[in-house]
Amino acid sequence: MSDTRTAAPDAASVLEAARxxxxxxxxxxxxxxxxxxxxxxFFVIVTTLFPLAISxxxxxxREVAAGVLWVAALLASLLALEFxxxxxxxxxxxxxxxxxxxxxxxxxxxxxxxxxxLTGLPLALMAPLAALSLGxxxxxxxxxxxxxxxxxxxxxxxxxxxxxxxxxxxxxGVLLALLTLPLSLPVLIFGARASELAIHGEPYVAPLExxxxxxxxxxxxxxxxxxxxxxxxxx
Amino acid sequence: MREFLDMGGYAAFVWPSYAVTLAVVVLNIVWxxxxxxxxxxxxxxxxxxxxxxx
Amino acid sequence: MxxxxxxxxxxxxxxxxxxxxxxxxxxxxxGALILAALYGGLVLAPPDYQQGxxxxxxxxxxxxxxxxxxxxxxxxVAAAVALIWRMKVAHAVAASCAPxxxxxxxxxxxxxxxxxxxxxxxxxEWDPRLTSELILLFLYLGYMGLRGAIEDPQRADRTSxxxxxxxxxxxxxxxxxxxxxxxxxxAPSVMRLGKPTxxxxxxxxxxxxxxxxxxxxxxVLLVRLRGEILVRxxxxxxxxxxxxx
Numbered sequence: 001m002s003d004t005r006t007a008a009p010d011a012a013s014v015l016e017a018a019r020x021x022x023x024x025x026x027x028x029x030x031x032x033x034x035x036x037x038x039x040x041x042f043f044v045i046v047t048t049l050f051p052l053a054i055s056x057x058x059x060x061x062r063e064v065a066a067g068v069l070w071v072a073a074l075l076a077s078l079l080a081l082e083f084x085x086x087x088x089x090x091x092x093x094x095x096x097x098x099x100x101x102x103x104x105x106x107x108x109x110x111x112x113x114x115x116x117x118l119t120g121l122p123l124a125l126m127a128p129l130a131a132l133s134l135g136x137x138x139x140x141x142x143x144x145x146x147x148x149x150x151x152x153x154x155x156x157x158x159x160x161x162x163x164x165x166x167x168x169x170x171x172x173g174v175l176l177a178l179l180t181l182p183l184s185l186p187v188l189i190f191g192a193r194a195s196e197l198a199i200h201g202e203p204y205v206a207p208l209e210x211x212x213x214x215x216x217x218x219x220x221x222x223x224x225x226x227x228x229x230x231x232x233x234x235x
Numbered sequence: 236m237r238e239f240l241d242m243g244g245y246a247a248f249v250w251p252s253y254a255v256t257l258a259v260v261v262l263n264i265v266w267x268x269x270x271x272x273x274x275x276x277x278x279x280x281x282x283x284x285x286x287x288x289x
Numbered sequence: 290m291x292x293x294x295x296x297x298x299x300x301x302x303x304x305x306x307x308x309x310x311x312x313x314x315x316x317x318x319x320g321a322l323i324l325a326a327l328y329g330g331l332v333l334a335p336p337d338y339q340q341g342x343x344x345x346x347x348x349x350x351x352x353x354x355x356x357x358x359x360x361x362x363x364x365x366v367a368a369a370v371a372l373i374w375r376m377k378v379a380h381a382v383a384a385s386c387a388p389x390x391x392x393x394x395x396x397x398x399x400x401x402x403x404x405x406x407x408x409x410x411x412x413x414e415w416d417p418r419l420t421s422e423l424i425l426l427f428l429y430l431g432y433m434g435l436r437g438a439i440e441d442p443q444r445a446d447r448t449s450x451x452x453x454x455x456x457x458x459x460x461x462x463x464x465x466x467x468x469x470x471x472x473x474x475x476a477p478s479v480m481r482l483g484k485p486t487x488x489x490x491x492x493x494x495x496x497x498x499x500x501x502x503x504x505x506x507x508x509v510l511l512v513r514l515r516g517e518i519l520v521r522x523x524x525x526x527x528x529x530x531x532x533x534x
Contacts, residue, residue: 274516
């Protein structure tokens with residue numbers, strides 16, 4: 001694989017390749033809007049289940065709103081992971097990436113970024129609606145958007161590892177959840193705490209910073225792991 | 236002896252703890268030996284198959 | 290620097306025979322230590338001044354919890370070595386670790402719960418150590434699930450090795466976040482009984498038990514390792530020799 005590479009690609013061409021991958025993924029995804037909407041619809045439905053299961057009293061729902069929101073966001077982002085590599089693995093695109101001579105780590109990062117733009121960001125924009133319906137005050141909206149937006153960066157990165165590890169397995173759905181959920185628990189803890197503080201009108205910067213730290217750590221390490229896993233799956 | 240078994244009233248918690256953990260210890264011995272035996276049997280079968288081909 | 294000695298040392302037949310020869314050297318001391326520690330912990334150690342004889346659960350709980358983490362670390366280190374130097378034997382070590390570690394994690398959870406009932410008055414308390422232990426069990430289950438789901442043995446080895454390394458990076462993060470989370474919600478978990486402060490006659494059996502469990506782990510690992518090496522080995526000549534004994 002790497003033997004075919006004559007010289008190390010320079011930084012500019014790496015960025016260019018990453019940008020092309022990002023653009024390609026976004027274009028393809030926008031052609032298949034149904035797939036995009038599914039995790040969002042799932043998110044809305046799950047958050048609707050709780051008032052029906054617990055109680056319609058907003059005062060009671062407000063107590064659990066942050067937790068409900070985050071569990072729903074975690075499951076929705078998990079649901080979207082199956083699409084991350086599946087089509088590219090089927091049609092050989094991943095193999096092309098691995099052989100392209102560009103560092104696979106950078107391309108994995110671009111794919112994960114596209115995945116976040118297509119699922120994490122829309123989830124962050126939907127989250128306030130769900131939060132308001134669960135009794136959160138309008139003042140909480142910025143905090144909720146920020147925490148879900150930052151938290152889903154980390155979730156997408158962790159998820160990209162799980163998706164890469166389960167590449168090519170026939171029934172990967174439950175296994176993907178089993179691999180990804182335990183690793184996502186710190187994100188859930190900090191994210192839910194940030195949202196909870198926002199809902200109660202308290203400063204939420206501390207857990208948000210911890211979330212950002214997780215996201216940065218994920219940005220530096222997760223693409224390495226998922227690139228390694230993709231290479232193994234292609235051998 | 237009875238006093239020892241009673242564990243100062245904590246018998247219902249102490250003895251099950253010891254039973255479960257020591258059961259895990261014993262099971263690990265059993266599992267390890269049976270997994271080695273399985274691998275040896277499989278290797279033997281492979282050798283026999285290779286020998287039959289040759 | 291010459292690496293030939295290293296490769297000879299790590300060659301499957303050599304490791305297989307070495308594992309066979311070393312097993313009793315770990316197994317017997319482990320058995321002796323565990324028996325001595327049982328006697329020390331159940332008979333010689335005085336009851337705790339607050340928890341009475343209930344504290345004796347520590348001689349099972351703490352060594353099990355220690356095993357759960359130590360075995361996971363061993364597994365991840367072996368996996369990293371296997372990925373970096375492409376060593377089949379290290380993959381075999383990692384594969385051998387998972388069931389051992391998972392079983393002791395379950396023991397730690399059960400004994401923690403049994404200890405929780407007299408201490409906290411509930412069978413399950415979301416205390417940070419038990420919660421971390423539960424998540425560690427999930428990590429083990431994920432590892433074993435992934436390994437079981439991949440049919441090609443080489444791919445199973447290398448894929449699960451990546452997961453083990455990712456997992457060990459996450460273990461401290463998970464532990465920190467769980468501790469942080471727990472510190473926010475301290476109020477309901479008021480301990481009915483104080484934590485035991487261990488005097489020397491209480492501490493010595495505990496350390497002996499932990500050492501005994503560690504040696505036991507090595508002995509069981511060596512037995513499993515031989516099986517895992519056989520599964521991965523195709524070269525007939527030395528296998529024939531080994532199987533005849």
